[in-house]
Amino acid sequence: MHDIVIVGGGLVGSSLAIALDGCGFRVALVEAALPKVSEQPSYDERNLALARASINALTALGVWAHTKGQAAPIERIHISRRGEFGAVNLVADELGLPAFGAVLPARELGNALLHRLDACQSLERIAPAQLTAIESTADTIELSVREGERERRLSTRLLVGADGTGSFVRGHFGIGVQRTDYVQSAFVTTLTTEKPLDGRAFERFTDSGPVAMLPCGRHQAGLVLTVPTEDSDRVAALDDTAFIALVHERFGYRLGRLSRPGKRKPYPLARVLADRLTAERMVLVGNAAQTVHPLGAQGFNLGLRDALSLSELLIAARQENSDPGNADLLQRYVERRTPDREATTSFSDDLVRLMGNKSAPLRVLRSLGFVALERLTPLKRRVALRGMGFRGDVSQRALSR
Template identity: 75%
Template sequence: MNETCDVLIIGGGLVGASLAIALDGAGLRVALAEAVPPRLDLQPSYDERNLALARASVNALEALGVLNAAASQATPIRRIHVSRRGDFGAVRMDAGELGLPAFGAVLPARELGNALLRRLDGCAELARIAPAQAVAIDAGTDAVEVELRSGDATRRVRTRLLVGADGTESFVRGAFGIDAIRHDYAQSAFVTTLTTEKPLDGTAYERFTDSGPVALLPLGERRAGLVLTVPAADAERVAALDDEAFIAFVHERFGWRAGRLSRPGKRKPYPLARRLAERTIAPRTVLVGNAAQTVHPIGAQGFNLGLRDALTLAELLREAVATNSDPGDAALLARHVERRASDREATTAFSDDLVRLMGNDFLPLRLLRSLGFHALDRIAPLKRRFALRGMGFRGDVPTLSLLR
């Protein structure tokens, strides 16, 4: 079976689905191929994974009509508290003091996935191909041909632009021989949910320690999302802890700002490594999201960065339609690289530098770090600039993400 389209997106995860929605009604024939069939997950789970959405992401997802159905499940982040165990000083930011409604929101990944699927159902001109896995790619001058396999059946799709939104182990990236520079942080992250004695009341905590960062994210009804980072060599031991011992370990690392913690959910370690594609474009092909870069979860930048990849690409493709230009033109792809360069480089460097800086126990560095915390907490213009960057307003910001 041979088919043609203008844009073929490989990967129907959060970033790929967002791109498909952003192209809805753009006047392009868009196809979205996903390895698993789409399915709404209607069963809430106490220990489900939670996403910290930056303000720029909230703006865009609202503009795309995605967050309407999930708004009741989103918890606004109104305050941020950053500290480092063993150092003096802390950074405290209040959105209201900066004239902002919120820094962002925390939303269960399941709820965002469901909201994206519902919005995809409303994309009348979108061709959804699932289950389908890309198994071969042949790039030509005028188009890229992709072979998709579903069970024993195969189909070939000819597209003017191929988008790789297929994650860290991207098949699209590998098919074009694009290397991904990998750095192993020798850390593992446990992601789970806890119950707090004191309501977090919209406060997100980031606590740095010698052994790695700990984040506590506000959810409703005295629930909190936990991201606990440990040395990889210690992951197996922490995974074997019973609930009581695990809570004691979290208190040792995080402290008692939220009162006594209880009811930890299921947990398992996820090895942490950074992967940066050496280039994000190939003939008539572009990489977005984790296919382009996978970063440390510190600062919760991963999905937010990938969403800005998708939104920028959607803007450029809409401009191409308006000028009757080729969506796979090399100049358009070069423009995408140019527009994403500043944000991509700054955000990936920030995540990486923060891991190294906050994990270093060298005494002179601790003193400088503490002085930096003290200054950032007290100098309003510096604090506002730091907050805006953390909310995704850096570099060439996609129009849909701008403050409203």
């Protein structure tokens, strides 16, 4: 009998398991892949822009020490739109901040999480394993898990669905989703730059979609190039020279000549929001709860805040000797996460639509908005702090330095 079973050993599920280690509850983590460094399928070659609050939390959880100094700080952010006047320059030092966050390859964060999971004393890790069935009773949830040729039964007082956008857990409980197809695909890769990035990140909006350039080293950038889905096959077929030419056409030459693009493939972009975050003795976190457009780099940061909030509520419940799956606790989770979730997902969606609109009057208004924001330092600082994850009911671990 377990108190909590987390289904999904990706970035968010692993973070939650680590946050609960040693709290007194019997916790199991059901992972699809073998728990070995670099073998988790979700630990791909994306470069994650980690908000300052996320770095604070990962430090408090003992994860950040395992990244081995491979993260590159984000100290400046340049935001512009092709063909329009005005730009916004966010400079951490000028706003009294050490850095807005840092860029780390998803694989390296995944490896750091796995190293930290290895040190967990009270966590049962079940892998490779697949959840095949769920049955609810009044006091528990019964799970059928396949480990190779073996079927195993688990009982838990709380089931956590951290199993991604296509969540099996969410589907079993009949929770629908609101899906917005952006009719865009993102190409994610790395590039070598002629000019040093020196901690600079760029968000460049164009009529064909946004382009993001993230600092991964002095002359290495992480690229997110968004194209209309109907154009994704053509872009995927481009050789390195033609692909670089396309990036220059969309991004310009702010970093000099670009070269040596890495492997790349298109990721279709859509917003997927669960209609509910909970059911009886079940809660959703991370991409199972919401999957957002990569614009603004809020996906993992938002999911980590889910994990932090849930862990704090569960730890408090353990101290009070309460049932981790009781309805009141789950309702408190919903109330705590709803403002941040709604604000972040709406901001991401609104930004995609606002910056993608090609109407002439809106072009002028956007440019004037850029000019105004550039001149209003207090507003810039407020925008920066929100982007750094300091919004709403912030976890104590995220506030740690």
